[in-house]
Amino acid sequence: MSLPIAVLISGSGSNLQALINKMEDEILDVDIKMVLSNRADAYGLKRAQAYGIPTAVLSHKDFSSREDFDTEMVRILKEAEVEAVVMAGFMRIITPVFLNAFPGKIINIHxxxxxxxxxxxxxxxxxxxxxxxxxxxVHFVDEKMDHGAVIIxxxxxxxxxxxxxxxxxxxxxxxxxxxxxxxxxxxxxxxxxxxxxxxxxxxxxxxxxxxxxxxxxxxxxxxx
The missing domain is CATH 3.40.50.170 (Formyl transferase, N-terminal domain)
Incomplete structure (x- = not known):
């Protein structure tokens, strides 16, 4: 059974494309339920749309705090039935609000x-x-920037x-x-x-x- 994931991006989305390619080759057991970006001009959104993957744009500038921003991200992803999160060039530090919503299931590429x-x-x-x-x-994400336990x-x-x-x-x-x-x-x-x-x-x-x-x-x- 495929793991329902979200991919968070801020830019070109080449790592998103790598994930999509492996899905298309049927060697990656995930279902990308949502691609979310904090930037409306992120090219990765077009990559997702080309494969019919739902997308969302949520500008951090519209929120008064990181916690408020993360709360809305969690709402969007939970509504999409996401169970794990892959940060693929997402240029934001996340808070415990987000971490606690997906404990042990958030990874990042640095x-x-x-x-x-x-x-x-x-x-x-x-x-x-x-x-x-x-x-x-690639590491698990924690409260500090680029700090979580290393996977590979x-x-x-x-x-x-x-x-x-x-x-x-x-x-x-x-x-x-x-x-x-x-x-x-x-x-x-x-x-x-x-x-x-x-x-x-x-x-x-x-x-x-x-x-x-x-x-x-x-x-x-x-x-x-």
Whole structure:
């Protein structure tokens, strides 16, 4: 049975598209009940509409507090019968009002190897810092920004003096792999939080094909 989810976005929605693609390939056991954005001009809304996925726009500027904004988000998502939430480029910090509505069922993709380079431009900060390894992280969401327990990370090489956009592209390619995988694990109820550690229940699913462009842990499975 598919897990009813909402995807929260603020921009282009390329990670949303990665989720949709895996759904279309029938290898991701979720049903996207709603795509919600805090920005009316988010291109990801058009991506959702192209597949007949319901969308909603809720501007945080229309609310006097984060809690009021989150309360209305919860109302919309509960009305859509959403059970879990995937934050895919949603540029808002959520409050306990939202967390308590979906306990243990909110995940986020961040374009850096947490706990390093939290915030808006993790890729650019990594490039500016001169790291040799960069990457991305899917984690459970808690009250702090980019802080919750890590589910899966992918690492890619970074090269001295390269265009930050080249690094962003390598990281994004891995985001499109690890976010659907983490979402599938959530749908399969194979993730357990033990403090800051996330335990993945073992399965007999074949490992995904390896590539020489990244290091991913836990390893990807099947066609992810």
């Amino acid at each position: 374009p850096a190897l947490l706990p390093c380079f939290t915030g808006v431009d993790g890729q650019g900060e990594a490039a500016e810092y001169g790291v040799q390894i960069a990457g991305c992280t 990370q992918a690492a890619v090489p970074a090269y001295p003096g390269e265009d930050p956009d080249d690094l962003r592209a390598r990281i994004l390619e891995q985001e499109h792999r690890i976010l659907p995988q983490a979402t599938q694990w959530l749908a399969q109820k194979r993730l357990t939080m033990n403090g800051r550690f996330v335990e993945l229940e073992e399965s007999d699913i074949e490992p995904a094909a390896l590539d020489n462009k990244s290091l991913v842990n836990p390893p990807l499975e099947g066609r992810f």
